[in-house]
Amino acid sequence: MMAILWLLSLSLPTLGAHVLISCAYKSLCQLSLLSGNDVVLQCDHPRALWYFSSILEEDTLLLSSMPNIKKLPGGGLQLTNPQPSQTGLYSCQDNDNALVVEYEIDFQDVTNLHITHKDLGQKPLQNETLDLGGRVLMFTHWEPWQDCNRCGEPGERKRLGYCYIQEEPLEKPLPCRLYLGQEKVESRLMQPELQVESCLVPCNPIKEINQPYFIFDSYQLSKLTNSMWLTCPLASIYR
Structure with a gap:
C-alpha cells in the first residue's frame, strides 16, 4: 500500500528564500552566519564587481562563475548553501574599482x-578564557x-548564537574564525548554537491576514522506502 505525504509550501518571490544582509555605504561589516542557509549581500550598484578573499588563501578572486x-x-x-570554506572578505566595487561596501x-x-531547550534545563555552552599570545575570552x-x-x-x-572572541572588555569582539584566521583552536565553543524555549503569544489578526497564500503538494512513498530526505526550498533558520 502506498502512503501519501502532504507537504505545505509557501508561494513567495525567489528572494523570499534568502535573508538580505545590508551594510552602510563604503563600510566594512563583520558578522557571523550559518552555513547551509541562503543569504543575499546587498550592494546598491547595477554594475557591481564582487571580489572574494578567503581566510585560507591570500589570492583575491573575482566572483563571476562559482557554482553557488x-x-x-x-x-x-x-x-546559495554557503559553506564554512567560504568564510572571508566579500568586497563590492563599482566599475571604476571604487569600494561600495x-x-x-x-x-x-x-x-x-549545539542545540539546547531552555525549558528542559539544558544549558548552552559556557564561556572560556584562552591564551592566544594573550588572554582572550571566547x-x-x-x-x-x-x-x-x-x-x-x-x-x-x-535564537541563534555564534562563536566570538574578545581580547579586552572594551575591545570589539570578532567572529571566531575571522579572529583566528588559519590558527587551529580546540574548544567546544568553536561551533554555533541554537536555543529553544516555550512561548505563548496572542494572535494578531492583521498580521495573520497579510500572510502569503499556500500551495499543497502530495508525494507518494512506497512501503519499501526506509527513509527519505525532504527539503523545503523556502525554509531558513533565520526565520
Missing part, C-alpha cells in the same frame, strides 16, 4: 550546531529571540 554564487541584477550577491563573514558550520554571542511559531496556543521560539 550569483550576482543579482541590482548588484547584490546571492549565496565590504562584508567579512564567518560561515559557522551548521552541521556542528563566548557565544546571542541574537534576539525570533517570533513564536504559534499564536493563541503554546508554541516555541528560537
Whole structure:
C-alpha cells in the first residue's frame, strides 16, 4: 500500500528564500552566519564587481562563475548553501574599482550546531578564557529571540548564537574564525548554537491576514522506502 505525504509550501518571490544582509555605504561589516542557509549581500550598484578573499588563501578572486554564487541584477550577491570554506572578505566595487561596501563573514558550520531547550534545563555552552599570545575570552554571542511559531496556543521560539572572541572588555569582539584566521583552536565553543524555549503569544489578526497564500503538494512513498530526505526550498533558520 502506498502512503501519501502532504507537504505545505509557501508561494513567495525567489528572494523570499534568502535573508538580505545590508551594510552602510563604503563600510566594512563583520558578522557571523550559518552555513547551509541562503543569504543575499546587498550592494546598491547595477554594475557591481564582487571580489572574494578567503581566510585560507591570500589570492583575491573575482566572483563571476562559482557554482553557488550569483550576482543579482541590482548588484547584490546571492549565496546559495554557503559553506564554512567560504568564510572571508566579500568586497563590492563599482566599475571604476571604487569600494561600495565590504562584508567579512564567518560561515559557522551548521552541521556542528549545539542545540539546547531552555525549558528542559539544558544549558548552552559556557564561556572560556584562552591564551592566544594573550588572554582572550571566547563566548557565544546571542541574537534576539525570533517570533513564536504559534499564536493563541503554546508554541516555541528560537535564537541563534555564534562563536566570538574578545581580547579586552572594551575591545570589539570578532567572529571566531575571522579572529583566528588559519590558527587551529580546540574548544567546544568553536561551533554555533541554537536555543529553544516555550512561548505563548496572542494572535494578531492583521498580521495573520497579510500572510502569503499556500500551495499543497502530495508525494507518494512506497512501503519499501526506509527513509527519505525532504527539503523545503523556502525554509531558513533565520526565520
